[in-house]
Amino acid sequence: MSKGRAGWLSWPYASEVGAVLLATLAAVAVALQIGPPGSALAAGASAAIVGATALKDSPQGRWRLTAAASLAMGGAVLLGWLASPHSVVFVLVAGLWSLCSGMAWALGSNVGLVSAATTALLVASPTWGSPLDALIAAALAFCAGMLQTVIVVITPRPQRQQRSDALADGYRLVVADARRLAADPGAELDHGPLIALRQKFTLTEHQLRRRPLAFRGLYAIPERIGMTLNALRPVADTPAGGATLRAAANVLETIAEDPPGAREEARAALGSLDSAIDELPGPAGPTGRRLRRQVIEAAALHFTGSHRPRPEIREVVRAQLNLASPILRHGLRLVAAVTAATAAARITGVHDGYWIAVTVLLVLRPETAHTYTRCTTRLAGVLGGMLLGTGITLLIHPTGIIAGILAVAFVAVAYAVAGIGYVPLTAAVATAIVFLVDIDGAAPTLSLGTRIVAVLVGGVLAIASHVLLPDRAQVRLQQRSAELLKAEIDYVATVIRAFAHHLDDRETVLSAVWTRAVRARSAFEAAGGGIRADTPEMRHWLSAYRAALNTLTSTGATLEAQLPTVRTENLDLRFVVAVDDYVDALRGETPTAGQPWRVDARHLAEADAQMRECATYLDRQESAQRVLLGELEAITRVLLAVAQTGS
Structure with a gap:
């Protein structure tokens, strides 16, 4: 599959995206008509974020997440508008909210991203307004989010x-x-x-x-x-x-x-x-x-809507309350950077000072690998998007519904480039933010240079927070080892699946997954350079882990050499089912942010048993598939050994 085609397929359903965009524009238009100045930003941002949340592919329960996101948006707007006239209170509120936002990543990446968006909405609150204005703006933000819930989640889709x-x-x-x-x-x-x-x-x-x-x-x-x-x-x-x-x-x-x-x-x-x-x-x-x-x-x-019991939220968060937790460290980094950014904006009194905190929120993630590289590339995306949006603003001075249309257009661009990478996605989001913030009319003293400085300062704060409070070396090693194991498994799973299904652009696909595995190995070696295996548990784990890696690499190479002889036309469908289930068991689920990926031992053991049962469905001429069955036994054995060591 070509890269362009893959990017196209990563879009959600076009009809739903169109409905979300139209609802976002409608929310902006209503806020411009009945809301106080600044409420169009609140309504438009809430509609865009909740709409993206509603579009997330999930089997069930989306309405609960979108309703909670709508409530969080409304709460952030209300709290931000009420505290904004009082600088000291506003800085404290921003810091406390950002701590909660950082800890929300323990519940999943979707919740973490929504929480970061609510924090951005809070720090961008205007420095004026009455309690009544705050209530109206918060109500508009909440209703805009619930509108998306109704359109995408509750409304039946054919x-x-x-x-x-x-x-x-x-x-x-x-x-x-x-x-x-x-x-x-x-x-x-x-x-x-x-x-x-x-x-x-x-x-x-x-x-x-x-x-x-x-x-x-x-x-x-x-x-x-x-x-x-x-x-x-x-x-x-x-x-x-x-x-x-x-x-x-x-x-x-x-x-x-x-x-x-x-x-x-x-x-x-x-x-x-x-x-x-x-x-x-x-x-x-x-x-x-x-x-x-x-x-x-x-x-x-x-x-x-989940095949596993859902733990209590308080238990999930409580499990992260230790200094070794990447989630807690991310929360502390976010508190320090957002508090410093908000304080700097209030002390300087610069109109565009909110870009410091917004940049921090767009750049920081609870990551332990390639941290500085990812922060820098996201910063480049924010800077590029801000330059594009501000340049358009300086040229044509869009306000009101025209600015709303441009903001929605760049939200559409964000959907279009989401499958390409986080740099263009961040750039599109930053451009949309420019038009939403300036929707009521840009400040007379609008300065491109001021915004550039604000974005750069925000990026420096984000990177400095990682420098001053890095993740522990042991945690980084665990994360890197899990990522390397997952990358190796993705490579092997892709090869295995080719024994049951025709694989388009086989060489290109296999080369891509192998390249990811090589990069993951480099990150693991870098993380493990300063770690001493001075305990029996660590030595036992490293032994099982390296045995698994060596087995996966050799097995993948053996199976890949068999691919030219693979014939899938006459395979028994029951064997195809068993292969697909084994591949699913290998790949497992995406881990929660801050948690290392783990082998699903139970599912893998079941899938392996099913593969052995389906061996009777193979004909003699299907020799490549028989080789596959022999190699899968070794894969299952070493991965179950790794799972038992708690990797």
Whole structure:
């Protein structure tokens, strides 16, 4: 796949983006008509940020996140406008809010980015206004965000309804297969419709990388359950086997039909499934437990939108309250930099002083790798976007709805370049900020030089905060090791997937993932240069880790050498399902910011067992796939060893 095509595919649905942009423009227009000066910035920024949040690909629960984001936007505007006339109070409020914003990264990168946006909205508050103006501006910001929630999340979308109906049909097929197998163990199960479900919605390589595992699992789980049902065929004629199949069918039927009280019905059916699985004969026990985990995963995805239990927010945040935590250190860096930036803006009295704090917020992230490089490149993006926006402002002096249209246009550009990299994305966002801030009319003393200095000072503060409060060496090593392992796994996973699917531009794709792995290795070696393995635990971990890396590299090279002989035209679809599930298990989920990536040992072990079961579906002429099965055993063994060491 070409780079341009990949960038195009990374856009969300064009119709939804168009609706979000139009709603943002409508929010700006309404604020210009009924709100006090400065409220159009609040409404437009809130609509843009909440709209982007609503467009995030997620299986369920988006309305809660967007509603919370709308409330946070309104709260930031209210607090910022009320405190803004009092400089000392404003600086303290900005510092406290930025600390909360930094700690919000513990809940995920989406929450962290939204929190950073609310902080930017707070520090850009005007230095005038009454409490009534603050209430009106906050209400407009909240309503603008809720408008996006209604448009994107609550309003039914034909594609989303089509997906929901197709998923329900997939579960109905599994229900029918389970009951058919319970009645007749010799019945033939047709997995074709289940496989077609995932092929239709989530099977492209780009979608596999872009969508979270929970979203992909939403459409992959029916076929995985179908494969496990087939593995239970030998015990289907036993009382325990038949009861297991019928109980699983009852749970899945509840999920598919979703009647009132579905959650309670599913919980009762799961209890029956547990009892039946406990009675299965010994050899079928592991397969029955795998079916139980898959059915529980299907229920969790349907009812909660996540295949894992959601920890309490306070527990997540409390876990980061130690000086070794990258999240806490990011929060402290953000407090220091934003407080200094806001104080400098108030002391100097420069109209464009808010650009110091805004730049800090656009540049700083809770990262432990290539920190200075990434900060510098983001700073270049902010500076370029500010120069472009300010240059246009100086030339044509757009105000009012014209400035709003330009701001929305550059939000559209941000969506367009999101798949290219964070530098053009940051530049587009910075340009949109220029037009939103100047929407009520640029200050008479508008100076390009002042803004350049403000942006550069903000960048210096961001980089200096990393210099003065760096992450601990041990934490950096853990992060680098996890990133290197993930990069190596991505390379191997790409090769493995080519054994079941034709890979367009194979050489280009493999070269790209291998280059990322080489860069990750360089970062790991740099981070590990000053670390001494002077404890048995560290030596044991490094031994298992390097063994895994060596195995992945050699296995990837062996499998890549087999690719010219791979033929995928006549593969059994059940083998294709097993390969796809193994690749998903290898890649795992994107880790929360500040947390190292970890191997999903349970999913990997299940996928490996399924691969061994599917070996019987290979023909003799499919020799390359047989080589693959042999190599996967080594991959699974070393990765499970790494998982046991707690890497």
